[in-house]
Amino acid sequence: MRIHCKVVVIAVCFGVFLLLYFLGGNAADDPLLKEVVQEEEEEDSNSSPSSSELGRNVAAKFARKPPAGVAVRPEEPPLKGRKEGKPISRGASVNAKSKSRSNVGRPVTKRIRAEEVMHLAVVACGNRLDETLTLVKSALLFSLKKIKFHIFAEDPLAPQFKERLNKWPRSILAKFKYSLYPITFSVGNADEWKKLFKPCAAQRLFLPVILKDVDSLLYVDTDVLFLRPMDDIWSLLKSFNSTQLAAMAPEHEVPKIGWYSRFARHPFYGVTGVNSGVMLMNLTRIRHTMFKNSMTPAGLSWEDLLHPLYQKYKNHITWGDQDLLNIIFHYNPECLFIFPCQWNYRPDHCMYGSNCKGAEEEGVSILHGNRGVYHDDKQPAFKVVYDAIRDFPFEDNMFQSLFYPIQTKFLDTVNTLCGRIPQVFLKQIEKTMKKVFEEKVVRHAKPHK
DSSP states (O other): OHHHHHHHHHHHHHHHHHHHHHHHHHHHHHHHHHHHHHHHHHHHHHHOOOHHHHHHHHHHHTOOOOOTTOOOOOSSOOOTTOOTTOOOOHHHHHHHHHHHHHHHHSOOOOOOOOOOEEEEEEEEOTTOHHHHHHHHHHHHHHOOSEEEEEEEEOTTTHHHHHHHHTTSOHHHHTTEEEEEEOOOOSSSOHHHHHTSSSTTGGGGGGHHHHOTTOSEEEEEOTTEEESSOHHHHHGGGGGOOSSOOEEEEESOSOGGGOHHHHHOSSOOSTTTOEEEEEEEEEHHHHHHOOBOOSSOSSOBOHHHHHHHHHHHHTTTOSSTHHHHHHHHHHHOGGGEEEOOGGGSBOGGGTBTBOOOHHHHHHOOSEEEOTTTTTSSSSSHHHHHHHHHHHHOOTTSOHIIIIIHHHHHHGGGGTTSTTTTOHHHHHHHHHHHHHHHHIIIIIHHHSOOO
């Protein structure tokens, strides 16, 4: 009996002891519990953890030690530099875990690559306003990336460009930017440079000097039309090797009927010379290159080369600035990249019979209507394309209002040497319109998965 009473007393004492232990432990843990919940509420506005996640985190704070002999794999490796066995306070543990959860919950900001912009330069003087606007229009109709136009114009033309361009639809204005520049020549006599060939054509020679903040550029004459995206010729910059800094097409494909090979009285590039109506340039490389020449044993920079070169050859050149470019690349052939004739297709490629194989196979990529063929009836095949692009209403259907009119009017040109091969003019236009339609309409119309 006495033994039984002693067992009961011991059990009661033990129970009271446990009760006091648990009450004391919970009271001690209450501030920590409040701290954990408060931290979770503060983080909720940034990371918004789920309620189940919050429960798991709080439960982890109060997890009991595992039974002896049971190995526990740590969730995180020890911090670098921490000594083994050093105790860590609960507060420090909570703060560390709070920071970890806060970092995980924050959205990761992705770096967006800046959109590539293509640069195109053109020089307009005299009555070239409408022709230049048609050129700009052709580039915008077919190209995919945004374009920055650098328009060099005589003073009377500058306000007319601004007025006409700003009247275009907003959807078109969103695709490009433009800057207007006066006609300027950094060295020599400005009047001489202006009269060198066509009015102001020599301005193109000074683009590397004037556009100091532009890395690469496509220069085109005002009588050029794009029949495929400018993006495609722009991508040729990536094909330059380490010494090449400009790209042009040959002046002719057949040496025996080429102008330079028969009549030139000055050095020129290669066998047939090059045509500068479409010229792709890495301006940065041009500015940093010392060019070999026939005037001094030492190389000259681009700016220092131009005026002495003109003074030496001015009585021997016929095609002005193009002849000077041929002389420069005659002495520096490693600097020039040659692209095929379909990128600078001129009446010379068809008026003596078809002699541009690239255009026969792929179609004309860039149409160059030199000799004034857009404005007379000597080569109606060229005029048909120019008139169709000039008159096309911007937001009309390109197949109905551009391609079909060209295709129909070509029937009237089949009795001419250039018009008898309509597929050369039409193939790339049709292909390009399909590509633009797929890029701008079909791709955006597909439902997101």
